[in-house]
Amino acid sequence: MTNPNPASGSPDKEPATDALQARGEARATPTAPAGDAERPVAATAMKLPPAEQPRPSLGKLFLDNLWAANTVTVTVLAVVLAMLVGAVLIIVSDPEVLATYSYITARPTDALNASWTVVSEAYANLFKGAVFDPDAVGFTAAMGPISETLTYTAPLVFTGLSVALAFRGGLFNIGAQGQATIGVILAAVAGFALPLPPGVHLLVALLAGALGGALWGFIPGILKARTGAHEVINTIMLNYVAVYFLTWIIVQSGVQDPTRSDAISKPVDASAQLPRLLGDNLRVHAGILLAVLATWFVAWLLNRSTLGFELRAVGANPDAARTAGISVTKTYVLVMVIAGLLAGLGGSNMVLGSTADALTPLVIAQIGFDGILVALLGRVKPWGVLLAALLFGALQAGGNRMQSYSGISLELVTVLQALIVIFIAAPALVKAIFQLRAARAARLQTSLAKGW
Amino acid sequence: MSTTAVPEVAVTAVDEGFWTRARKAGAVLLALGVLATVLFGAFATDQQARFTLSETEGGAALEINGTVGAILFGVIAAAAGAALLAGVPKRWFTLLLGAGLVAFVLSFLCWQVSAAPEGRNFMPLVNVLRGTFILALPLTFGALAGVLCERSGVVNVAIEGQMLMGAFSGALFGSISGSVWVGLVAAAIGGAFISLLLAVFAIRYLVDQVVMGIVLNLLAVGVTGFLYERLMATDAEKYNSAPRFGNWEIPLLSDIPLLGPALFRGNIFLYLGLLLVLVIHLALFRTRWGLRTRSVGEHPTAADTVGVRVLGLRYRNVIMAGLVAGIGGASYTLALYSFTKNMIGGKGFIALAALIFGRWSPTGALLAALFFGFADQLATYLGAIGSSIPDQFLAMLPYLATILAVAGLVGKVRAPAADGKPYVKG
Numbered sequence: 001m002t003n004p005n006p007a008s009g010s011p012d013k014e015p016a017t018d019a020l021q022a023r024g025e026a027r028a029t030p031t032a033p034a035g036d037a038e039r040p041v042a043a044t045a046m047k048l049p050p051a052e053q054p055r056p057s058l059g060k061l062f063l064d065n066l067w068a069a070n071t072v073t074v075t076v077l078a079v080v081l082a083m084l085v086g087a088v089l090i091i092v093s094d095p096e097v098l099a100t101y102s103y104i105t106a107r108p109t110d111a112l113n114a115s116w117t118v119v120s121e122a123y124a125n126l127f128k129g130a131v132f133d134p135d136a137v138g139f140t141a142a143m144g145p146i147s148e149t150l151t152y153t154a155p156l157v158f159t160g161l162s163v164a165l166a167f168r169g170g171l172f173n174i175g176a177q178g179q180a181t182i183g184v185i186l187a188a189v190a191g192f193a194l195p196l197p198p199g200v201h202l203l204v205a206l207l208a209g210a211l212g213g214a215l216w217g218f219i220p221g222i223l224k225a226r227t228g229a230h231e232v233i234n235t236i237m238l239n240y241v242a243v244y245f246l247t248w249i250i251v252q253s254g255v256q257d258p259t260r261s262d263a264i265s266k267p268v269d270a271s272a273q274l275p276r277l278l279g280d281n282l283r284v285h286a287g288i289l290l291a292v293l294a295t296w297f298v299a300w301l302l303n304r305s306t307l308g309f310e311l312r313a314v315g316a317n318p319d320a321a322r323t324a325g326i327s328v329t330k331t332y333v334l335v336m337v338i339a340g341l342l343a344g345l346g347g348s349n350m351v352l353g354s355t356a357d358a359l360t361p362l363v364i365a366q367i368g369f370d371g372i373l374v375a376l377l378g379r380v381k382p383w384g385v386l387l388a389a390l391l392f393g394a395l396q397a398g399g400n401r402m403q404s405y406s407g408i409s410l411e412l413v414t415v416l417q418a419l420i421v422i423f424i425a426a427p428a429l430v431k432a433i434f435q436l437r438a439a440r441a442a443r444l445q446t447s448l449a450k451g452w
Numbered sequence: 453m454s455t456t457a458v459p460e461v462a463v464t465a466v467d468e469g470f471w472t473r474a475r476k477a478g479a480v481l482l483a484l485g486v487l488a489t490v491l492f493g494a495f496a497t498d499q500q501a502r503f504t505l506s507e508t509e510g511g512a513a514l515e516i517n518g519t520v521g522a523i524l525f526g527v528i529a530a531a532a533g534a535a536l537l538a539g540v541p542k543r544w545f546t547l548l549l550g551a552g553l554v555a556f557v558l559s560f561l562c563w564q565v566s567a568a569p570e571g572r573n574f575m576p577l578v579n580v581l582r583g584t585f586i587l588a589l590p591l592t593f594g595a596l597a598g599v600l601c602e603r604s605g606v607v608n609v610a611i612e613g614q615m616l617m618g619a620f621s622g623a624l625f626g627s628i629s630g631s632v633w634v635g636l637v638a639a640a641i642g643g644a645f646i647s648l649l650l651a652v653f654a655i656r657y658l659v660d661q662v663v664m665g666i667v668l669n670l671l672a673v674g675v676t677g678f679l680y681e682r683l684m685a686t687d688a689e690k691y692n693s694a695p696r697f698g699n700w701e702i703p704l705l706s707d708i709p710l711l712g713p714a715l716f717r718g719n720i721f722l723y724l725g726l727l728l729v730l731v732i733h734l735a736l737f738r739t740r741w742g743l744r745t746r747s748v749g750e751h752p753t754a755a756d757t758v759g760v761r762v763l764g765l766r767y768r769n770v771i772m773a774g775l776v777a778g779i780g781g782a783s784y785t786l787a788l789y790s791f792t793k794n795m796i797g798g799k800g801f802i803a804l805a806a807l808i809f810g811r812w813s814p815t816g817a818l819l820a821a822l823f824f825g826f827a828d829q830l831a832t833y834l835g836a837i838g839s840s841i842p843d844q845f846l847a848m849l850p851y852l853a854t855i856l857a858v859a860g861l862v863g864k865v866r867a868p869a870a871d872g873k874p875y876v877k878g
Contacts, residue, residue, distance in 0.1 A: 089675070093682035172662055229858040230867075232609075232662055233808060236801055237851040248844035372666055409681035411793075414674030421667050422649075426657035 071379065074430050078423035079391075081430065082416045087119040089415065090408060094118055122406045129401025130394035140281045145397060147282035151354060153393030155180075155364075157291035158346025159371025160378060160385040161298045162213075162339040166231075167380045168302060169335035170315035175220060175235025176343040177368025178242035179213040183344025185246055186212035188351045188359045189255065191268030198271035205272040206290075206348050213344015214337045216242060221336025225329035231336070239368070247361050257358065265359035274353050283354040290349075292386065294342060299382035301338075311335055343368065366414075373421045392417060474545050478536025481552040485530025488556050492563035493523040501565040502574035505710055509574050518566020525559035528552070568837040580829055581714035585722060588818075588825030590615065590796075592725045593780025594803025595810060595817035596732055600773035601647075602812060603736060604766050605749040605870040609665025610650050611777050612800025613672030618643035618778025620676040623791035624683070626694030635694050635786050636779065643778020644771050646672055651770040655763055658874040669800070677793045684791060692790050697721070721783035726818075728776065733814040745769060749868035752875040762875050805854040812868060824850040 091097050097118055100111040128134075130149050136142045159176040166173035173179075187209030196204055220234040249255055250263045257266050274285040302308040313321040314331045322328050350356060350364050374392055378384030399413035423430050430436070496518035504513040516524075532552030540548065565575050594611045601608035608614075621642030626635025646668055653659040684692035697719045706716040715722070736742040744765055747755040752762045777800075785791050802824055809823075810816025831846035 089678060093679055174662075174666065223855070223859050227859045229855070233805075233858050234855050236609075237805060237855050240798060240801065240851045241848045244844040244848045248842050369666070369670060372663075373670070376663060376667075409678055411674045411677035411681060414670055415678055416674075418667050418671035418674055422653065422664075422671070425659045425663060425667065426653050428657050429653075 073436065074427050075377070075424065077430050077434055077436075078420050081423050081433070082419035083123065085419055086412055086416050087115075087123075089412065090119050090122055091115045118406075122402055122408045122412075125402045125405045125408075126395070126398035128398070129405075130398030140279070143278060143282055145401075147278060147284040148397035148400070149390070149394045150284045150288045151393070152396040153389045154285075154287035154291045154353065155346040155349040155355075155367045156370055156374050156389035156392050157288075157386055158294060158342050158349065159367045160374030160389050161294055161382060162217075162342035162346065163371045163375035164378060164380040164382065164385050165298055165302070165311075165342065166335055166339040167375060168315050169311040169331060170318065171221075171224070171231050171332065171335055171339075173217070173220075173235060173336065173339045173343075174232055174372065175216065175238050175368070176339070176346070176371045177364070177366075178235065178239035179216040179340040179343035180347030180350070180364050180368050181239070181242035181246050182216040183209040183213035183347030184351050184364050185249060185359065186344075187348035188265060188268055188363075191272035191352060192266040193254075196271065201269065201271040202274065202352065205268070205352055206345065209348030209352075210341045210344045213347060214341040217336040217338075217340015217343070218333065221333040221340075224336070225332040243361075246359065246363075250359050250361065255359070263361055267357045268351055272352060273357070274349070276354065285353045287349040287353045290345070291389075294345065295382045295386045298342070302382065307331075307334065343371070346371070370417070373417055376421050377424055474536050474542070475539065477545075477549055478533045478538075481533030481549065481556075482530050482537055483533070484556050485526050485528070485533050485552065487526075488529055488559040489523050489526030492526060492559050493519055495567060496522040496563040497566045499566040499570075499573050501562045503561075503565075504574050504576050505578065507576050507578050507713070509576075513574070516562060518562055521562030521566070522559045525555040525562060528555040529559065564834060564837070564839055564841070568839070572837045575833065577710060578713050580826075580833060581710065582718075583829035583832065584822060584825040585714055585718065586825070587828045588821040589721055589725050590780045590783055590799050591803045591806050591821035591824055592729065592818055593721075593776055593783065594800050595806040595821055596725075596728055596814060597643075597647075597773040597777035597780065598804060598807035599732060599736070599812060599814050599817060600745075600769050600776065602807065602871050603749045603868055604745045604769040605752060605868060605873065605875070606651070606654055606766055606770050607661040607665065607872040608647075608650070608770070608773055609662050609804065610646055610668040610672075610800075611803050612796055612798070613665075613669040614643040614646045614774050614777035615781035615800050615803075616669075616672045616676055616794070616796045617646045618781025619785045619795060620679070620781070620791055621645075622778070622782035623692055623694045623785035624679075626786055627691050630695060632695045632697050632786055636782055639782030639786065640775040640778040643776070643781060644774035647770050647774025647777070650774075651767050654874065655766050655770075658876070661872050661874075673794055676791075680791065680793050688790070694785055694790070697787050719783075719787045721779070721787055724779065725783075729814045729818045736814065746868070748875075749870055752870050752873075756875075756877065762877075766875070802850050805850055808867075809854050809857050811866070823853070 097111070097114045100114045104111045129145055131145055132142070133145060136144065159180060162176045162179065163173050187205045190205040190208035191201070194201065194204060216238060219238060220229075220231045223229040223234055224231045247263065250265050255265050257264050274287050274290075276282065276285050277288075278284055300308075302312065310321065310326045310331050311334075313324065313326055314328050314335075318328050321331075346367055347364050350367065351359065356363055370392060374385055374388045377391070378386070378388035395413045395416060399410045402408045402412070403410045499518050500515045501518045501521055502509070502513045502515050506512070529552045532548045532555065536545065536548050536552075561575065565573055567573075594615055597611050597614060598608050618639040622635045622639030625638035626632060629635070649671075650661070650664055650668055653664050654661045680692075699717050699719050700723070702716040706712045708716070736745065744755065744760045748760060748762050748765050756762050780803075781796065784795060789795070803821070806817050806820035806824055809820035810818070827846055827849040831843040834841055834846065835843045
């Protein structure tokens with residue numbers, strides 16, 4: 001049960017395979033991949049069947065691989081584990097169910113039944129609120145859950161991409177929250193203060209949001225590049241500065257809604273709002289399309305562009321990158337600016353989409369911090385981030401229904417999300433719990449251990 | 453900080469030539485002093501600015517004419533800055549910088565207090581001092597938790613989560629048992645539970661420590677929020693009505709003017725916090741455990757070579773950090789308020805800032821926490837006298853100060869060399 005990749009000091013490897021390839025049968029043939037020669041630690045841990053043995057059947061290979069510690073299996077098992085812990089929390093916090101445990105030795109079925117009922121009902125509502133409700137009648141009701149899920153997904157994609165991109169450049173952007181905050185402020189102000197025609201207005205508002213985020217990303221970037229100040233500390237601090245700035249600007253005249261006395265800004269003009277995709281009754285809006293576009297852009301940037309190459313090189317080894325003639329300082333600044341830009345767009349989504357149309361102190365919720373989890377769950381790869389955001393969006397949407405139908409408060413979703421990422425971050429733990437084969441575990445290391 | 457600094461930058465960070473650190477600080481201070489003299493002097497009114505030595509308007513007071521005070525202290529700040537700029541022996545640096553900054557704050561206060569509406573133009577120093585200590589207290593506990601962790605090479609971003617879990621379990625078990633002491637122990641264990649998770653995942657499974665810290669914070673928010681909704685919100689009487697520690701007056705000492713009411717009429721957490729600063733400081737720099745902790749934090753391989761059990765020491769320190777942070781969380785629920793969702797509200801991160809601002813030393817952390825507490829208290833006070841300065845900007849102060857400190861503008865901060873790097877034997 002030793003960790004297969006102790007030398008995890010370097011940032012993530014070049015993602016050679018995606019999740020689906022990792023479990024494909026073709027890859028499972030024991031032809032000793034050349035790449036593993038460079039990773040002796042991983043190779044010893046893999047324990048490949050010797051090549052002389054008769055080839056096992058395809059079906060057996062598939063099963064073997066299914067139960068190996070590959071990305072998909074570990075992710076699924078992590079979700080299962082998280083939901084198990086969540087179930088325990090539901091049970092121990094329900095006095096009625098807990099009461100049945102006081103006589104469990106006498107009538108164990110009572111306790112089991114009560115537990116099963118409360119847990120299964122909660123998770124059924126989670127599913128119905130996120131994916132599909134079999135009792136729903138009509139297009140709007142049937143598409144409702146999906147629409148909600150996509151609405152929650154869109155901003156998470158942006159913040160997740162923001163964190164993931166910075167990760168790949170060797171920087172830990174905890175500041176997506178702050179960048180999204182500044183983004184949402186500028187987007188909203190541009191949304192209600194500028195008299196522009198529809199279309200142009202939306203574009204300007206999005207641009208303003210992106211600019212705000214980029215500015216907030218630029219500060220830790222330039223500080224890191226110029227003075228070596230650690231971006232983790234600076235982005236944490238800037239998060240709070242942004243929050244206080246938001247609470248200040250909301251109540252300024254010209255920003256605050258003149259008809260209200262509480263902290264809320266004027267609403268964004270209709271001309272600056274993202275169009276809804278499935279009619280006015282469903283909340284899903286064009287933000288999700290922008291999110292897919294952003295994912296494609298980041299994937300292109302990382303894997304196909306010069307900047308992306310330099311970024312990954314700096315992330316893997318700044319010293320080597322500098323020796324190769326790459327300007328590390330320039331790359332750091334650019335990475336943080338682009339990361340901030342993405343987070344700013346995510347923030348803009350919160351006020352230009354259908355979630356809210358005015359600034360409030362809690363307008364961006366937790367999208368920045370959730371973005372960190374999304375990036376880790378997505379294995380810091382753009383399309384992985386998209387899928388992870390989809391899962392988190394679904395959990396959010398389902399959590400709302402779970403709260404109103406089963407009385408299980410929304411915090412359970414936060415618990416589930418945190419637990420999923422904890423199990424993902426420590427694949428060795430999941431492997432140990434389920435006795436998974438060690439194959440390909442080396443690729444699961446998402447974290448990049450790095451000092452202050 | 454410097455450990456991950458880009459080498460091409462590290463060169464520029466070395467003070468060379470005319471613009472030494474002292475001179476830079478002096479230039480900034482001079483500018484601030486001139487600003488204070490001109491601006492604060494112009495805004496201040498002819499009212500008296502009263503600094504009373506009590507909790508109310510009455511009693512003995514230090515009084516000064518608003519305009520005169522603002523200009524006088526502004527000039528003092530400028531003079532201190534000019535002296536630094538002119539070049540003074542190095543041993544005067546801290547003294548002059550401190551005096552200059554205090555004078556700047558006093559100039560600012562003269563303006564604010566004298567410009568306050570009639571009847572409110574006084575500042576009760578006892579209140580301010582006591583408020584500073586009360587607000588600094590959770591930060592001190594949190595920062596001490598950071599010191600214990602990070603000095604042995606484990607980054608502790610989960611202070612917030614540890615404090616929150618401590619506050620929660622203190623309130624829960626304190627309420628159920630009806631005893632403050634049970635609550636206190638439960639709070640410490642609650643904090644230690646989160647830090648145990650941090651230890652296992654960071655040390656055993658080599659998960660990135662910052663990542664783990666962030667995730668654990670979210671986990672703590674989720675778990676406490678969920679259980680709050682399920683237990684405390686439904687039956688507050690049973691689950692969220694913990695008994696509270698009263699204030700203990702220390703005879704004789706509590707009669708000292710100004711300091712007495714602020715320092716020696718507090719609750720157990722105040723004394724415990726100050727004691728812990730002292731104990732951890734002595735232990736860290738004077739005992740065998742301290743030497744080992746520091747060596748593990750700086751160079752674990754070397755420590756291992758001479759027979760220090762690196763991982764065992766790290767486990768122990770991280771768990772101790774959780775105990776301390778948990779008690780810090782209890783300083784809310786077992787002394788001041790009943791538990792509410794996410795009640796730490798970012799104090800754990802300010803504690804992290806205090807840790808960094810205080811350069812990873814217990815006493816430094818205490819001073820930083822006091823500074824942040826003062827900024828916080830000042831924001832409250834200025835809000836109360838109807839100041840024109842938005843309190844949000846004062847609330848930003850700790851964070852901005854930390855950014856400046858980390859960027860090397862207020863002197864160099866350096867983390868333990870092995871902070872955040874997992875240790876793998878062999």
